[in-house]
Amino acid sequence: MRRVALVLVAACGDPAPCDDVAGTCVELAVESATITEIDHLELDVLYGDTHGTTTTQLPGGGTVGLPLATAIVLALDEAGPIPVGVVGAGKLAAVVLGTGAGSTMVAGDEHVTIKLVLAPPRDCVEGGYYCGGDKVAGDSQTLYECNGAGVPRARGRCDLGCIVHTPDDQCQGAGGCVEGGDYCGGNKLDGDPRTLYTCTAGGGTNPRECADGCVVQPAGNDDRCR
Numbered sequence: 628m629r630r631v632a633l634v635l636v637a638a639c640g641d642p643a644p645c646d647d648v649a650g651t652c653v654e655l656a657v658e659s660a661t662i663t664e665i666d667h668l669e670l671d672v673l674y675g676d677t678h679g680t681t682t683t684q685l686p687g688g689g690t691v692g693l694p695l696a697t698a699i700v701l702a703l704d705e706a707g708p709i710p711v712g713v714v715g716a717g718k719l720a721a722v723v724l725g726t727g728a729g730s731t732m733v734a735g736d737e738h739v740t741i742k743l744v745l746a747p748p749r750d751c752v753e754g755g756y757y758c759g760g761d762k763v764a765g766d767s768q769t770l771y772e773c774n775g776a777g778v779p780r781a782r783g784r785c786d787l788g789c790i791v792h793t794p795d796d797q798c799q800g801a802g803g804c805v806e807g808g809d810y811c812g813g814n815k816l817d818g819d820p821r822t823l824y825t826c827t828a829g830g831g832t833n834p835r836e837c838a839d840g841c842v843v844q845p846a847g848n849d850d851r852c853r
Contacts, residue, residue, distance in 0.1 A: 644698035645738045651701040652738045653711055653731070658694035659745040662725045665717035666690045672699060673769065673781040674711040674733070676840065680780060690719065693745070701733070708734040712766045714759075715743045716778035723748055723777060726764040751775070756782060756819060758789035758796045770798050770819060783820030783840070785813050795819070804829065809849040811841035823852055 645652035657668065666689065669682040683697075699713065712730040716723050725745030733739050751762035751773035759765025763779040770789055771779040785798035798813025804826035805815075812818025816831045823841050824831030837852035844850050 644696050648698065648700055648738070650736055651703050651733055653699040653701065653713070653733060654738065654740045655697045655699065655713065655715070655729075656694060656740060656742045657697065657715060657717070657727075657745065658742070659717070659725055659727075661747060662693055662717055662745050664690040664692045665719050665724060665745075667718040667721075668695075668697065669716040669718060669778040670699070671714045671771075671778045671780050672711070673713075673784065674701060675709040676783075678781055678783070678840070680778065682777070693717075703735045708732040708737075710784070711739075711741070712769055712781065712784075713741055713743065714763075714765050714771070714778050714781065715745065716748075717745045718777070721776075726778060728759060728764040728766060730766050751779075756795035756797070758785075758791055761791050761796060770796060770813075783813070785820070787813065790817060792817075802829070804831075809851070811837075811843050811850045814843050814850060823850060 645654045671680045711733050714728040716726045726748045727743040727745045729741035729743055731739050731741050749762045753775040755773045757763045757771050759769050760767045763771045765771045769784050770782040774780055787799040790797050790799050797817045798820050800816040804810050808826045809823055810816050812822050813820045818824050818831045821837050823835045825833040839853040842851050842853050
């Protein structure tokens with residue numbers, strides 16, 4: 628099973644946080660033009676089809692100036708390469724001062740770097756779904772859930788593109804769903820990749836959110852919740 632571990636190094640001048648890591652490691656270079664210090668760093672990580680979040684109090688329990696360096700250590704089941712997307716929120720006294728995002732590809736036992744540039748967050752509707760860059764920081768081909776008190780949470784990558792839509796943005800589907808069949812959003816029909824829909828007249832109805840993710844099945848089989 629894939630796992631995510633967080634290793635934090637306080638600031639520039641310290642050894643690179645991936646230097647002593649034998650396995651797969653993503654170094655995060657966190658900086659900002661408008662924010663000088665934070666006391667918590669909240670991260671939302673999407674790698675392959677695995678999603679996780681973590682909030683870390685900075686060393687010493689106090690504030691740390693930017694820039695700072697941190698690392699995400701990944702335990703991968705495969706050699707890769709796989710896409711890794713990270714959205715970060717810098718907090719001070721429980722208030723989000725800024726968010727930023729970055730992505731890259733990483734293979735097993737490889738060390739790579741992602742730069743997170745924190746900027747004041749834009750207004751989004753709590754619980755609403757947004758493509759990265761549409762009122763939330765993130766990858767434009769990934770759908771996120773607005774989390775007003777923290778980092779936007781990735782719903783999943785949109786293989787065919789993310790559509791800015793009202794009331795919620797959606798992953799674009801390929802079309803051609805079979806009437807009465809069940810499909811994850813973004814497969815044969817538009818929707819949220821963590822929700823299972825029933826195909827009705829070419830669109831998705833009867834949405835059921837999948838707490839552990841939605842699994843696209845081979846052609847001729849209904850998709851299902853994990």
